Amino acid sequence: MVSLPLIKVTLNEVLITKKNDITIKEISKLSGTSKSTVSRVLSGTGYVSTEKRQAIEKVIQETNYRPNMIARSLQSKQTKTLAIILPDVSNPYFIGLIEEIERVSEGYGYTLILINTMSTGADKVKASDDPEIKALHTVQEKQVDGAIIIGGEIDHVKVSSQYLKTLNQLNKHIPIVIIGQKIADCDVIFVQRHINTGMRLIVQHILSLGYRKIGFLGGKPGVQVTEQRLAEFKRLADMYTNYSDNNVLLNDYYLKDGYQGIEQLLDQSDLDAVVAINDRVALGAIRRLHELGKIVPNDIAIGSADQFPDSDYYIPSITTIDQHNNSLGKIAVEQLIRSFNSQPLLTVQSDLPDLVIRESCGENK
Amino acid sequence: MVSLPLIKVTLNEVLITKKNDITIKEISKLSGTSKSTVSRVLSGTGYVSTEKRQAIEKVIQETNYRPNMIARSLQSKQTKTLAIILPDVSNPYFIGLIEEIERVSEGYGYTLILINTMSTGADKVKASDDPEIKALHTVQEKQVDGAIIIGGEIDHVKVSSQYLKTLNQLNKHIPIVIIGQKIADCDVIFVQRHINTGMRLIVQHILSLGYRKIGFLGGKPGVQVTEQRLAEFKRLADMYTNYSDNNVLLNDYYLKDGYQGIEQLLDQSDLDAVVAINDRVALGAIRRLHELGKIVPNDIAIGSADQFPDSDYYIPSITTIDQHNNSLGKIAVEQLIRSFNSQPLLTVQSDLPDLVIRESCGENK
DNA sequence: AAAAAATGTGGTACCGTTCCCACATTAAAG
């Protein structure tokens, strides 16, 4: 099959003068002063005569000079850069967080390095090939001022000891914030959600509507968020319904997991309501049910424990929990900044998760 | 209202030893050699005796030493860093691109700096406050090796001259790739899609199903992609249907634009099919129609010109165009790398956009 | 009017690397 030229790239003949940027030395020459004086003008500290200041500013203007942050960082030992490490940028949960972290960092004058660990195609042969450990190495090498880690290895119930060792080692040199549940033997700063509250809200809502045959769908086994939500689900289900392990199916967090999982779950158990781990899984399930001729919520109710964007536009719209995830991003950055300034970290207060009642669980049964 | 403590942050008493990283000098001292020899071991170039090499490697191992990339960058004049500048990370079109760009960059040994220009709350008072110009300044200061720009100012039909000036100036020093439609007086590398083909495919599909009263919904006026798609739509609609300007409503790219827009569009014109600018707008429209008691596609067909993830799970699933957006990310990075190596840029070939037939346009009318 | 303080300016060491060069030493070639 011949593929036609679709993507056009303009061949440009422009010679790119690589990094021949103007330096502070040249500014001083052009303005008839010294490096020191230019530096003083740049930083706005120390004494500079109005005369020289204006001359220097004029030259800076004309030459489009901008200080070289690399040189500055080498001297000052700070890069004004934060790193964010996460396993999957395309996950809506992370996207909101990235956006928020970027926004807040920018406000404090920090630039963001993005490391997507799932992106690595490398096989996990040597420990140094582990993309998550590699990410920590990058953080160290690039001399970032602080790092935020979300999900991935540290989110597992059992964290690899090699990873934990590297993490603790790194944390001696640069402050690290983890957005996730606290783990033992790890002295980094944790910013965590109250997982249980959200799960309780959605289960109680479903119970209040009269459903008593409730299942649990999705989430990767061995991951903290999954296991904690499941534990809370079990606790409540045990209390108020006829709970059985057949009511639970764990696989993963994606659309396809809801899509494939719902069928299997209904095969192994007779249910009238299902709590999905998040809106994506819920959507997958709803879609599959639709194809099987079952209407949500009339034939079966689907609730979700974690709101993702857009789910209010689905048909049916999804009854879910707003975990106020994005606020975690702001807090994470702020704790990092406090840490830079040797300010004590605060125990932050925030709104509780909210139940968002929409269509997918229906009205009273 | 009292807000209960939800987010817990562990107060850690660990003193963070700021950036007292071990240096090459200390490695040389500990191993009884010189800076030069250590450097040679690190880079794997030049002559080093097996004896000394092993001694040095042992010390490196024990001390968890990692070379300081900042110092290295200052000397080598390359940072092994790329910047990606875009207006809105939460836009699904951009997310796929970010993921792909990160993946490919990582493969080439480059780290990614993420700059989200819409995130800035700053008012556009002075030109230097313009977040997009500020982003270019960051790129210059951070000495990145190359930058990729997607959307935003350069995607407008009329680009601000101040911005264009800054962009061209920057491009003299570092290679820039723009993923978007070519604009005049701009010598950066462009990677562009064939917008028209996709629009033609979806319109032809809708025509082939028998619809003749076709509208166009969504997209920000003044933005190239919108205007080009609209122009192609008009051309085809003029040819095969009874076209009127009332059949078109432009607003923006988001869910709410489809949601609000569809009602207004149907008020001003009697339509039996609508092409939305992308799947998000399509979903918004479908949701609103659902609330108004109109079934898609039975009462009205909704097609889309740009596929976003997940839209195959919607009810109804959306008939759309796969623009193969993600491949643009790979190409962008590769052109940048070629540019670093002074290799000529290639006119890349790629698959044509594909029509993805699903449910929202129905079968034959 | 002299002393003290405030203001203004350039020189130089340093940050942690790499790279070039000079100098040893050993091995191979004549």
Place this chain on the structure above:
DNA sequence: CTTTAATGTGGGAACGGTACCACATTTTTT
């Protein structure tokens, strides 16, 4: 057994800034 080549090693300049210090000039205080 000398000459040349290959191998091995450390010293020091450079990258582009900042920060400290010494010194010169002006202004203020006593």
